[in-house]
Amino acid sequence: MSIITKAACVGGGVIGGAWAARFALAGIDVNIFDPHPEAERITGEVMANAEKAYGMLTMAPLPPRGKFTFCKSIREAVEDVDWIQESVPERLALKRGVITEIDAAARPDALIGSSTSGLLPSDLQTEMKHPERMFVAHPYNPVYLLPLVELVGGKKTSPETIRRAEEGVGEIGMKGVVIAKEIEAFVGDRLLEALWREALWLIQDDICDTETLDDVMRYSFGMRWAQMGLFETYRIAGGEAGMRHFLAQFGPCLKWPWTKFTDVVDLDDALVEKIGAQSDAQAAGRSIRELERIRDENLVGIMHALKAGDGGKGWGAGKLLADFEKRLWAKGGNPAKTYDASGPLRLVETKVNAAWVDYNGHMTEHRYLQLFGDTSDALLRLIGVDFAYVEAGHSYYTVETHIRHLGEAKLGQALYTTLQLLASDERRIHFFTTIHDSASGEAIATAEQMMLHVDAKAGKSVAAPVEVLAKLKPITEAHAKLDAPESAGRHVGQKR
Numbered sequence: 001m002s003i004i005t006k007a008a009c010v011g012g013g014v015i016g017g018a019w020a021a022r023f024a025l026a027g028i029d030v031n032i033f034d035p036h037p038e039a040e041r042i043t044g045e046v047m048a049n050a051e052k053a054y055g056m057l058t059m060a061p062l063p064p065r066g067k068f069t070f071c072k073s074i075r076e077a078v079e080d081v082d083w084i085q086e087s088v089p090e091r092l093a094l095k096r097g098v099i100t101e102i103d104a105a106a107r108p109d110a111l112i113g114s115s116t117s118g119l120l121p122s123d124l125q126t127e128m129k130h131p132e133r134m135f136v137a138h139p140y141n142p143v144y145l146l147p148l149v150e151l152v153g154g155k156k157t158s159p160e161t162i163r164r165a166e167e168g169v170g171e172i173g174m175k176g177v178v179i180a181k182e183i184e185a186f187v188g189d190r191l192l193e194a195l196w197r198e199a200l201w202l203i204q205d206d207i208c209d210t211e212t213l214d215d216v217m218r219y220s221f222g223m224r225w226a227q228m229g230l231f232e233t234y235r236i237a238g239g240e241a242g243m244r245h246f247l248a249q250f251g252p253c254l255k256w257p258w259t260k261f262t263d264v265v266d267l268d269d270a271l272v273e274k275i276g277a278q279s280d281a282q283a284a285g286r287s288i289r290e291l292e293r294i295r296d297e298n299l300v301g302i303m304h305a306l307k308a309g310d311g312g313k314g315w316g317a318g319k320l321l322a323d324f325e326k327r328l329w330a331k332g333g334n335p336a337k338t339y340d341a342s343g344p345l346r347l348v349e350t351k352v353n354a355a356w357v358d359y360n361g362h363m364t365e366h367r368y369l370q371l372f373g374d375t376s377d378a379l380l381r382l383i384g385v386d387f388a389y390v391e392a393g394h395s396y397y398t399v400e401t402h403i404r405h406l407g408e409a410k411l412g413q414a415l416y417t418t419l420q421l422l423a424s425d426e427r428r429i430h431f432f433t434t435i436h437d438s439a440s441g442e443a444i445a446t447a448e449q450m451m452l453h454v455d456a457k458a459g460k461s462v463a464a465p466v467e468v469l470a471k472l473k474p475i476t477e478a479h480a481k482l483d484a485p486e487s488a489g490r491h492v493g494q495k496r
């Protein structure tokens with residue numbers, strides 16, 4: 001049974017709104033309470049960004065989007081939900097008061113997570129009647145894309161609450177990491193705070209400007225961190241001898257004056273102005289919305305790269321995404337029982353994402369094949385060839401493809417695909433797929449393909465079972481009545 005069937009977000013700003021988007025995109029209805037007069041607009045904007053990002057992130061079938069209900073009080077928002085996420089401003093008295101109010105109104109079994117960046121859960125749960133169900137669930141911005149949640153229990157939090165919380169965030173595609181002991185700022189913000197202090201000193205002392213500092217990070221260790229973190233990266237840096245050698249080699253540096261870590265810079269008006277001016281220059285006129293778009297496209301690209309990592313098995317955040325998608329396919333990948341075969345089947349809807357675009361500024365070659373493959377996968381699910389079928393030992397493999405490129409597809413462009421069966425028999429499916437521009441319906445690319453039904457273990461083609469053929473037959477018969485696509489049977493170099 002699911003941990004979260006209905007959720008509430010108390011506080012609907014950038015963080016609360018993005019939690020709401022995470023829940024809704026996982027098919028969970030969300031009650032939102034935020035007294036801000038523009039709460040609905042702000043949450044709506046975060047949701048729009050999240051939907052855009054998910055459109056690029058995954059082709060897996062998302063469940064129908066959960067509904068947002070804006071409530072007039074905390075009580076109304078929380079009284080009948082399984083998970084309440086508090087994301088109000090970072091002030092102890094305010095957060096403690098809100099959490100106490102949530103506790104009084106919520107079902108005793110409902111989980112209460114706080115998005116606090118650094119307050120101790122023990123300090124937040126002091127006035128609760130049911131403190132055992134309260135914990136810190138600290139996410140990272142943008143919450144709808146970055147999967148991490150630090151789960152931190154207070155003195156009165158029960159281990160069962162932390163277990164359920166970990167399972168709950170997994171259901172919405174996130175990775176819960178359980179922090180063993182509560183400390184201010186937990187693990188992530190403690191690390192970030194140390195780096196932040198050093199960064200402020202480097203600007204204050206005119207060692208570099210904000211752009212140089214960001215370049216130092218993003219062209220080097222920032223990329224290493226995204227895929228392996230700190231310790232695994234340093235293990236490799238130790239060479240064949242690994243971590244122990246690394247520690248022996250760089251351990252002595254810890255005693256050198258390399259850090260000002262505990263020495264806090266005076267963030268006076270002059271330094272604030274200096275950083276503000278350098279940051280303005282660095283942004284070169286790009287608005288925050290534009291920077292958000294660039295950030296989200298880049299993050300999607302990074303996650304796609306990590307999904308292909310470790311020889312296609314997926315790595316880190318990419319493996320998490322692959323596993324999440326597998327669950328989505330298992331749940332929602334079953335196609336509608338009815339479909340319209342009186343014309344080519346409309347099977348995939350997507351948008352060109354940043355990782356698909358090449359140096360010519362349009363969708364690159366292999367992404368077309370990916371989209372054709374996604375379309376034939378959709379056909380296969382329609383005839384009962386799904387994950388379970390493949391795991392049981394049989395599948396269809398593509399043996400021939402002829403692609404034509406008729407128009408360009410640009411970043412963000414909405415596309416859909418249609419598939420027409422040309423013929424099928426016991427082993428073969430011969431079909432013709434078209435990628436269309438969603439706005440005009442115009443064909444952008446076509447592929448004529450042949451798939452063979454195979455016994456995967458034997459590596460040989462074999463007849464498909466009767467139940468698959470029975471589903472294939474009515475589509476083949478319906479499509480036999482259609483005109484053959486103009487370029488079916490065409491080959492490269494053919495005279496017209």
Ligand SMILES: CC(C)(COP(=O)([O-])OP(=O)(O)OC[C@H]1O[C@@H](n2cnc3c(N)ncnc32)[C@H](O)[C@@H]1OP(=O)(O)O)[C@@H](O)C(=O)NCCC(=O)NCCSC(=O)C[N+](C)(C)C
Binds near residue numbers: 400427451452462
């Ligand atoms: C295992 C394999 C697919 C087939 O090998 P085989 O058992 O040796 O099969 P045959 O070559 O004997 O062919 C069986 C019959 O099918 C006919 N055939 C073969 N190719 C074609 C073709 N291109 N067009 C028309 N007909 C074709 C052949 O003539 C035989 O007919 P008969 O009447 O004489 O029996 C093997 O080929 C293999 O493993 N290939 C590699 C497959 C692969 O890796 N493809 C890329 C994977 S991508 C993918 O599959 C995407 N997706 C579908 C999952 C989305």
